Amino acid sequence: MSTNLIHLSNFKDGRESGLRHYMSQFGGSLHYFAYSLVHDRAVCEEIVSDSFYKLWLGRDKIKTVENIRAFLYLSTRNACYDYLVCPKNKIRFENNDGDFLANADPDLESQIIYAELIDIISAEVEKLPELQAKVFRMSYLEGFDTNEICELLGTTASTVYFAKSKAISSLKQIFKRKNLKYYSLFFAYFLLR
Template sequence: MLKTEENLANLRLGKESALSYFMDLYSHNLHFFAYKLVRDKDSIPEIISDSFVKLWKHRADFYTIEELKSFLYIVVRNSCLDHGKAVRERYVHQQIEEENILANPDADILTKIIHIELITLLGEALEKLPKQQADIFRLTVLEGKTTTEACQELQTTANTVYFARSKAVNTLRQLFLKKNISYYPLVVFLYLF
């Protein structure tokens, strides 16, 4: 966290290395967030780049990491909504579906931000697991594959899959309990979205 705070101070001073730090830190999550909103892989890099250009222009306005992060998400959200409007103008036949999606954009956006943050948290937790446990958890829980499919893909036995999944779930549960996050609602939330 100290490195992040230091880079925030350097960003305010106009050091480009600090901008690069925040680009590395947030680009992946912002990309995923934008994709959830526009589902247009070709326009997302430009949306993300523009958000960092705007961050640079307003760099002196940020006193906390939370302000900076909120700014980036809001800029990306607004750019995605603008992109959606442009697409809607080009494709009139999709207008009804998009109006339903955009009826309450703030609630939907917040859900997507939470989803991205939870996926990032889960990804970091999976990196701490042994490779076999992480692979089996990804396949059977996140991707929803059966034990048989996981056995075939990993060339292992059903007992190994059961044991590794059980160990992974217990380890993840303990990691999340330390962060005051209940494991089961997390998995349900990720599965639904």
């Protein structure tokens, strides 16, 4: 029996090891996906946890890993949208993302692929030297500008530029060695930003 079938079987049989496997597999990209919608880490954590809880409760209806993935992303997206339209949360997003539904990407699959690409990039960023990883994360994944990074890290703009340049160069090489497809996606991600 393949590893994927074992994890699916464990999950469907109610073994926590099956749930932990899928939390590990999808958790990071779900958190990023939720954060891209609600911009609040604590809320994201709660939404993603709730999605896994709902998945666990409905595990008897799951047939494939693709069912798990689809359920988690739809559940997370819907919970994020519910959170954003709730009257008590509207004030927070009025100036920011007030019309998020009108501008939302109707293609959920492209949002999922984007979140999973960020997850792949994040895993490689963790392997970089500490300063390069911090600067890359703050700049490209968290949206800080150079001045904010300098202030938070107590460093100069030239150090930030150098660390960012070295990180991108290292990541280009990593993705080039691993697989041309990921290398192309990596560049597409940064060119479209």
